[in-house]
Amino acid sequence: MEEKQSFLNQKIDLESPNRNIVPITTSIGRDGKLFVGGCSIEELVKKYDSPLYILDEMTLRKSCRAYKKALEKYYPGKSLPIYASKANSSIFMSNLVSSEGFGLDAVSEGELLTALKGGVPNEKIVFHGNNKSDKEIDFAVRNNIKIIVDNDHDLKRLEEFSNSLNQDLEIMIRFTPGIECHTHEYIRTGSFDSKFGFGIEYLNNLFAIISKTKHLKLKGIHAHIGSQIFELDPHKDLGEIMVKVILDSKKYGHSINELNVGGGLGIKYTESDDPPTIDEWVKTISFSIVDACKKNKVDFPTLMCEPGRSIVSSAGITIYKIGAFKQIPGIRTYLSVDGGMSDNPRPITYQSNYSACLVSNPLNINSKNKYTIAGKHCESGDVLFKEIELADCETGDLICVFGTGAYNNSMSSNYNRIPRPATLLVNNGEAEIIQKRERPSDLLKYDILPDRFIKQN
Ligand SMILES: Cc1ncc(COP(=O)(O)O)c(C=O)c1O
Numbered sequence: 356m357e358e359k360q361s362f363l364n365q366k367i368d369l370e371s372p373n374r375n376i377v378p379i380t381t382s383i384g385r386d387g388k389l390f391v392g393g394c395s396i397e398e399l400v401k402k403y404d405s406p407l408y409i410l411d412e413m414t415l416r417k418s419c420r421a422y423k424k425a426l427e428k429y430y431p432g433k434s435l436p437i438y439a440s441k442a443n444s445s446i447f448m449s450n451l452v453s454s455e456g457f458g459l460d461a462v463s464e465g466e467l468l469t470a471l472k473g474g475v476p477n478e479k480i481v482f483h484g485n486n487k488s489d490k491e492i493d494f495a496v497r498n499n500i501k502i503i504v505d506n507d508h509d510l511k512r513l514e515e516f517s518n519s520l521n522q523d524l525e526i527m528i529r530f531t532p533g534i535e536c537h538t539h540e541y542i543r544t545g546s547f548d549s550k551f552g553f554g555i556e557y558l559n560n561l562f563a564i565i566s567k568t569k570h571l572k573l574k575g576i577h578a579h580i581g582s583q584i585f586e587l588d589p590h591k592d593l594g595e596i597m598v599k600v601i602l603d604s605k606k607y608g609h610s611i612n613e614l615n616v617g618g619g620l621g622i623k624y625t626e627s628d629d630p631p632t633i634d635e636w637v638k639t640i641s642f643s644i645v646d647a648c649k650k651n652k653v654d655f656p657t658l659m660c661e662p663g664r665s666i667v668s669s670a671g672i673t674i675y676k677i678g679a680f681k682q683i684p685g686i687r688t689y690l691s692v693d694g695g696m697s698d699n700p701r702p703i704t705y706q707s708n709y710s711a712c713l714v715s716n717p718l719n720i721n722s723k724n725k726y727t728i729a730g731k732h733c734e735s736g737d738v739l740f741k742e743i744e745l746a747d748c749e750t751g752d753l754i755c756v757f758g759t760g761a762y763n764n765s766m767s768s769n770y771n772r773i774p775r776p777a778t779l780l781v782n783n784g785e786a787e788i789i790q791k792r793e794r795p796s797d798l799l800k801y802d803i804l805p806d807r808f809i810k811q812n
Pocket residue numbers: 439442460483579581582583617618619620661662663664665
């Protein structure tokens with residue numbers, strides 16, 4: 356029988372890391388074991404323990420550069436790629452994307468602080484959110500961070516704020532363009548059932564309201580149509596719709612010159628995933644906006660896009676140590692690892708699929724066993740893989756899960772009071788800690804036992 360080829364044997368796309376399951380520096384060492392960023396994963400775990408998040412610097416930089424390069428190649432106007440920090444927020448990530456010329460999008464004071472601490476210039480940060488607090492708005496305005504107005508509540512407070520300061524405020528508005536995307540299909544609807552943004556049908560009203568305010572200056576429009584999208588047509592449609600919105604706004608005296616198309620480009624989690632390249636995605640959007648601008652005699656606005664997943668996902672891996680095995684004859688064998696839904700809530704939340712291998716046998720030579728990989732949490736649904744083929748393995752072996760750079764750490768929790776893993780950055784054979792491992796005692800930091808509960812001796 357022919358041996359099944361491992362996904363690790365596939366050719367790596369160096370230009371568009373979102374098309375690889377693995378970080379672009381992944382290799383198999385002379386010892387037959389897994390290396391990433393020139394580092395032996397086994398040695399890293401010996402030194403830093405498990406579970407462990409690892410980010411590959413080269414993959415991150417390649418992804419950022421692919422966006423920059425494509426924007427410069429296809430879009431004749433100004434452009435600014437903006438990293439959607441919700442995908443993976445840290446001082447390090449803020450610093451890295453900023454060093455690659457990216458801006459950053461944030462949705463809370465915490466993400467804003469992280470961005471500023473990481474050195475992202477204030478004028479390159481945009482502030483999103485469907486329920487911003489007064490304190491957050493105050494923080495953003497005072498720090499000169501552009502606010503993306505999501506609803507009437509935002510608008511009212513910003514108007515009051517600008518009046519109280521007697522100062523002009525540049526704003527962007529978010530709207531729902533009526534394009535509904537799922538990974539493999541999309542539909543155009545008249546309105547879009549979403550908690551985010553103004554309905555497109557309401558925009559003329561909104562333009563009239565904003566033009567009557569004393570200090571609000573409508574500078575840009577924003578739309579984000581979904582995530583993990585493999586089709587290009589929805590973004591082609593989006594470009595046309597957005598230029599049409601700019602045209603409509605002119606009737607109300609606005610001169611919008613920033614157009615932000617959000618994020619959404621998909622990545623390859625498993626072999627059946629086939630996302631477009633970053634180049635193709637940017638080209639589609641750029642051409643659609645350029646064509647629509649020419650047709651409608653609109654000046655090219657500054658083009659912004661907000662990729663998250665396609666910047667960080669394939670740069671990230673998570674390493675777990677195998678503990679218990681439980682065989683249920685005729686049904687399945689559970690293999691339990693030392694992490695799970697607290698460091699990766701996506702399988703239990705979205706039934707997401709990943710690819711994985713044994714660190715000591717990455718090519719899965721002689722894979723003949725099917726396992727269910729379970730996490731260690733007190734929850735039956737805490738299962739990372741329902742069924743995965745692996746070579747023989749035993750307690751103490753390491754498993755590497757690929758594609759965990761996005762929406763893992765940033766969505767992690769302390770469920771069951773399990774501390775978060777450390778994050779390492781690997782590059783050229785060196786590893787550096789960019790986020791420390793939490794300790795159980797750290798989790799007690801915010802607990803308070805009121806005095807009257809403390810036993811008096
Ligand atoms: C407003 C906005 N921008 C950008 C993104 C990033 O999307 P992705 O990670 O799919 O690129 C999201 C994700 O949900 C979003 O809500």
